[in-house]
Amino acid sequence: MKNVFVIMLAVLALGSCKKLKQLTVFEAKYDVDLVIPANSLINIPISVLSPDMNTNIKETVEANDSRIDKLESVKIKSITLLVTSPSGKTFSFLKDAEIYLGADGMPEVLIAVKQNIPNSVGSELQLDVTDTELLNYIKKDKITFRANVTTDEVLTQNVSIKAKTVFLLDAKILGL
Numbered sequence: 001m002k003n004v005f006v007i008m009l010a011v012l013a014l015g016s017c018k019k020l021k022q023l024t025v026f027e028a029k030y031d032v033d034l035v036i037p038a039n040s041l042i043n044i045p046i047s048v049l050s051p052d053m054n055t056n057i058k059e060t061v062e063a064n065d066s067r068i069d070k071l072e073s074v075k076i077k078s079i080t081l082l083v084t085s086p087s088g089k090t091f092s093f094l095k096d097a098e099i100y101l102g103a104d105g106m107p108e109v110l111i112a113v114k115q116n117i118p119n120s121v122g123s124e125l126q127l128d129v130t131d132t133e134l135l136n137y138i139k140k141d142k143i144t145f146r147a148n149v150t151t152d153e154v155l156t157q158n159v160s161i162k163a164k165t166v167f168l169l170d171a172k173i174l175g176l
Helices: 002-023 057-063
Strands: 026-038 047-048 071-085 093-105 107-113 124-128 141-153 159-171
Touching: 026 047, 026 057, 026 071, 026 141, 047 093, 057 159, 071 093, 107 159
Parallel strands: none
Antiparallel strands: 026 159, 047 141, 071 124, 071 159, 093 107, 093 141
16 A cells, blocks of 8 residues: 555656646747748749847746746747738748748758648648757847748749747756
8 A cells, every 4th residue: 555655646746747847838939020022033942031130038038937047948839921911912922931040150040841832822831840959049139030932933022921930948947
């Protein structure tokens, strides 16, 4: 009977640690505006760079009862692209899309990709994210996003896109 009690206590403790560990994980969201210029290039990659963005990471971490020095890991959770103009435009013009993250003094790193995009896609496109560690990038004051897109249609007008990015931050709390 004593062994059963010890086993049950151990299972409860492990389960509690896992739940506490989940409390150390939180999100940081950034909306990035990009414009794909009108062009007649087909099947040739076009690079579009975002302006520098403030990470405001200190505020984000403190709002989640932690500190920057307690961050252990940062990874991209999701990137969703939305066509914001022209009205009614879809992503049918895209063949492939890649999103890169950059920061001062750091090499650019691929964080999301979608290849062979079907013409039937709507005005929202979920990209496949990489499992790249981004801690050193997100700790910087400013970050940049770069989209590398290949079109399979001529674009007669600029296409404005919002990239809704969600980062998953894991901070060390209570030694977990």
